[in-house]
Amino acid sequence: MAFFRICIYVVLAFSSIEAYSQLGNKHWLPPIHSRSSEDVEDHYVYLSTPSETPFEVTLRYGNTVISRTISAGIPTSILIGANKPSPIFTSDSELNTPLESKGIVLSGSEEFYASFRVRSPAQAGYLTTKGEAALGTSFRLGSLPQSSEVEDKNFFVGIMATEDNTVISISDYNNNVVFEGPNSPLGNTIDIILNEGESYAVSGYTTNPANYDGFIGALVTSDKPIVVNTGNGLAGFQGQSRDYTIDQIVPVEDVGDEYVVIEGNGNSTTERPMVMATEANTEVFINGALYTTLQNAGDYILIPNGNYRGTSHRNMYITSSKNVYVYQFLAGDGNEATVGMNFIPPLSCFFQKEVDLIPEVDRIGNTTYEGDIIVTTRTDAELTVNGNNISESPENVSGTMDWVTYRLDGYSGNVSIASTQPLAVGLFGFNGSAGFGGYYSGFGSIPKDSETKVCDLVLTDLFEQIQGNPDPGGAWTAPSGATHSGFFDPASDVLGVYNYYLDTGCAIIDVDLEITEVVTPKNSGNSNEIIVCLESNPLNLFSQLLGTPDTGGVWMDPDGIVFDGVFDPSTFVSGDYTYGFYDNLPCEPVENILNVRVSSEPETIEINRDTPLFSNRFATIEVNAEGGLGDYEYQLDEGFWQDEAIFEEVPSGTHTISVRDKNGCGNPLSETVDIVFYPSFFTPNGDNVNETWNIEGLNVSMEAELFIFDRYGALLAQIDPYASGWDGLHINGPLPSNDYWFLVNYTENATRKSFKSHFTLKR
Missing domain, CATH: 2.60.40 (Immunoglobulin-like)
Structure with missing residues (x-):
């Protein structure tokens, strides 16, 4: 088994820039294009969650649905494919065309992390999905700048739409860029229309020198939210060295102006961050000093490795006059073939304080490897890994006195990282000539002024209604200016603006939350059990609910399939039919179950004696009712009906055995039996x-x-x-x-x- 070294770095970030979350209940994974099939072997989606309550995550691509259950401490992985093409990797013929069966959508009832990992003998790649934070309408693309042609080097972008009739445009790239595949785009703009769940991938190969870096900084815009993966599959700075450099990015409006990057294990060529402007005339500062000015949106600069600072390990502090993208190139060791790429989030006071957890940090599929953890945090933060305090000494960050970094060794398996301050996590590694980089983090977002509705008859925690990721412990003020508990009671509180204020020492939170409406909860009635005869006409199930249910709810059959609520006993099965309201926000979903059992007479009856036809003792008769859907009772001659299907001490003679459904469905069935006594x-x-x-x-x-x-x-x-x-x-x-x-x-x-x-x- 090959030795695989992995390094994980954690950023505990503090600033007033809005960040974004990789912990969510829905994630999108657009397709990736690799130039060579030999570079694609087993690839997986890894899932984990901090939720103590087990829940199901559904993975969909095309018409395929896969479900897995996860909970805190119990992650899982799903094999997506073992070669190219696959649900993630496109073939050459699938470029430049809308695709219905490429790309993956993951959803769950609770928040979870999702990452994509791919390996082959000489390559490895890692990408972490960003959840709803990945949704946007304007993006700047990053990839590794290249300098030579090798048979499997390229760049790519994969895009997935989340709504029908989404109009997408790719522009602001070198006009000499040549795209691969059928119907390859010409000119300086690529125009695309996609429906919800459809994907689109474009790629260019290094056979054309303009493709080395001519697509870096390209602008992707859309009229509805999309998700974007970008990078190379494969790329290298020079010579034959190359590996996957892939990641999922966020829209322009969610990047920032303050970053910390941590050097990996590579050399001065592979260990260089890329800073990309989103606006013209953007000044870039390295470790507190002005480094350069980027003249145009989409312009980029590779920051030389010599700007990393430190003794036990090294870091770099990057700030800018306007918001920028930061793509970090790094490697698992000195072999330039182990290069990877991390999309770096800006520092934020509103990151989560725990990443729980990174699943199988020392594995991609069946390949096992070692790992390091690198942490960036404020000097007063306390950090734990897998519940244990750390003992390592800090390294200062040049350019700011607020930050220190740590490097921790010896972790494998599932890794959980927690801090008393906001937290983000990344990782990189190598296996011989295979390397990867991936940013695996819990992100937060700056609290915003917003409005919300509340549900009647329910006490609403206003703190949970604030958009963003504020710290708790602040003060609430009611519309009247009086101090408020922060719990809205529809019976006594009024509509209007409620203010939340907190000075965290890192940022001041001062947000308004307007309560605009008190919503009446829906009534789904009371549960009931009914019996329907097989020969009956179709039945409207709504009429069988108890209580006073509201109309307009949703009916689901026992398999969870939505239907119109009309039950046809000739085609429907017995089971629990659910009536509920699931979108009456902010009120909680409500539902009730109508247990429906279809009943009928038996198809046939079989009579068995415990004696032969001729016997010198009284007989015992057992009746078997076969076929049918009923609950049956039994009669001997003109006697009483009974539940038991056995008659004992039956005398001689010709006897009539009758069977009927207890619920009166169908007609009784009768058979005669002879008992001859000598x-x-x-x-x-x-x-x-x-x-x-x-x-x-x-x-x-x-x-x-x-x-x-x-x-x-x-x-x-x-x-x-x-x-x-x-x-x-x-x-x-x-x-x-x-x-x-x-x-x-x-x-x-x-x-x-x-x-x-x-x-x-x-x-």
Whole structure:
């Protein structure tokens, strides 16, 4: 097994710039294009969550749906493919065209992290999805600047739409860039229209020198929210060295002007961050000193490795006069073939304070490797890894006195990182000539003035309604100017603007939350159980709910499929049918269950005796009702109906067994059964008890003939089986006590049959 070294770096960030979250309940993963199939082997989506309550995450691409359950401390991974093409990797023929079956959408009821990892013997790549923070309408693309042609170097961008009829434009790139694939774009603009869930990928190869860096800084705009992956699959700064440099980015409005990057294990060529302007005339400062000015939006600069500072490890402090993108290139070791790319978030006072957790930090598929953790935080922060305090000494950050960094060794498996200050996490690693970089972090967002509705009859925590990620512990003020608890009670509080204020020491939070409406919760009625006969007409289930439900809700069948609420017993199955309201925000979803059971008479009944047709004792009869959907009860002749399907001590004769549905569905089914009894003995002694012997219960339709023999086979009498019987007399008078034999011939199912046995005459 190859040795794989991995380094994870954590940024504990503080500024007033709005950041973005990678912890969300929905994530999008647009496609990636790799020039060579040999560079794509097993690739996965890894899922984790801080939620203590287990929940299901659904992964969708095209018509394929995969579900996995995760919870805190119990992450999972899903194999997406083992080669190219796959749901993520496009073939050459799939470039420059809308794709319905490429790209992945992940959703869950709780917030979770999602990352994409790919490996091959010589390459590895890592990308972390950004959740809803990835949604936007304006982006600047980054990728690694290249200087030579190698057979598998390229650049790419993958785009996914989240709404129908989304108009997308890619522009502001070198007009000499040449795109690969069919219908390759010409000119200086690429125009695209996508529907929700559709994806689009473009790529250029290093066969054309303009493709080395001519697409870096390209502008992607749209009229509706989209998600963008960008980078190279593969790329390298020089020579034959190359690897995946991929990541998911956020829109222009969500980048910032203050960053910290941490040097990896590479050399001076691979360890260089890229700063890209979003506006003209942007000044860039390195470690507190002016470094350069970027003249135009989309212009970029690679910051030389010599600007990293530190002793035990090195970091770099980047600020700017206007918001910029920062793409960091770094490597797992000195081999330039292990280069990777991280999209770096700006520092923020509103990051989360815990990343719980990074799943399988030492694995991609079945490949195992070692790991380091690197942390950037304020001097007064306390950090724990997997619940344990750290003992390492800090490294200062040049250009600011507020920050220090740490490097921690020896972690593998699932890694959870927590701090008393806001937190972000990244990672990089190598395996021989394969390397990757990925920014795996919990991000926050600056609190904003906003408005919200509240649900009637419910006490609403206003703090949870603030957009962004504010710290708790601030003060609330009501519209009247009076101090407020921060819990809105519809019975006593009024509509209007409520203010939240907190000085965190890192930023001042002063936001207004306007309560605009009190929404009446919906009533989904009360649960009920009903029985519907199979032969019944279709039934409107709404009429079967108890209570006073509101109309307009959603019906779902036992499989969770939405339908119109009309139950057709001839095609629908028994089960729990759910009626609910799921979008009456801000009120909680409500639902009730109507248990519907379809019932019918049996298709057939089968009667089993515990004795043969002819027996010298009473019989036990067991009835099997086969087919049908009912709950059945049983009757012997004209007796009482009973739940048990067994009748005991049944005397001789022809009996009628009936079966019916307890709920009155269908018609009863009946079958007859014959019980024929022959006495074991008789006593013709003149006391008028057991004076004669005969077979009891023979049906006339059997056309029976009955013969009596002595023990030697001599015929003694032929008697009428339907008359009074044999009195034990023969020609010479009464026969003595002894055993006697009988033979009965009879017809059953149109076939002539015989039965022979014996009995005792007692004097």
